[in-house]
Amino acid sequence: MRTTSPLLHGMRATETITPPHTAAELAALLELLRAQRPRIGTVTIGHSRDAVSAAAAAAFADAWEGEILAVVDWPEEAASWLRPARRFTAGHPDAWVVAGIPLGWAQMSRRLRHSTGWRPTRTFGFASVTRSAALAGPGTLRGLRGAAFDGGTWEIGPGLITFFPPRTGRGPSPDDRAVTAYGPYGDRFRGAGATEAWAPGRGRR
Structure with missing residues (x-):
């Protein structure tokens, strides 16, 4: 087990507002998941606690035709992000769906890679999460796809x-x-x- 902390220290959330998701974005995200083989049946949805990210997650949940194992949220600032990371990976879903503010998702993804069996190649995101790629560090989000x-x-x-x-x-x-x-x-x-x-x-x- 790794002993060094994966978290980004000395950073505070400065980009705390993301544009609302669009109907075209949601439709493309749903199509992307439906096109996967093997077929995706179960998902876990994760989102930042801001209203825009929560609304995107709720819209996906309403539109998804398969089973939703859990909906997990996380803060922009936390001591370790370990508790939401464990909830996010519980139950071994076929895929994860993410909407979030850049720094919070970067911190969450680093904790996921460090402490769980989470795989970015099985994760799909709304447009907002692309802003986390540089913050999360080399390789952390490699393979993550979205709309x-x-x-x-x-x-x-x-x-x-x-x-x-x-x-x-x-x-x-x-x-x-x-x-x-x-x-x-x-x-x-x-x-x-x-x-x-x-x-x-x-x-x-």
Whole structure:
């Protein structure tokens, strides 16, 4: 068992408001989970305690047709995040669904990787959680996937996040992908398809 603390010390939540989720975002998230094989039957939902994250989690719970094992929330600041981490991983769901403010989810995910059997490759998030990638540190969220505000999708990789535009009749094209690098150099978008990735009206960089 690891003995060093996984938590980010000396940091306080400064980004405490996230834009409300959109109908297109929720629909894309549901479609993403339904498309998984083996089929996802049970989920655990996790969210920050702010009203926007709680509303996103509730909307997903109302729309999900499978079984929900638990709905777990966590604070933005805590001594260890160990109690919510254990509740989040109890019951061994097929997948986890997350909505949250960046720093709180970064702290929670670091605790999950350090102290539980949680796997980001079985986790799906609302658009807000992409902002946690750099804070959480290298590899912590690698493999986590989710939906963007415009109904597109994204996947966190090693030092980058790849965004895919909403599905169209012609199908996806490699030229449609947009990649943002995260880490010490901040967020940098390149390629097409980055519009509306984080918030409505943000546009391409």
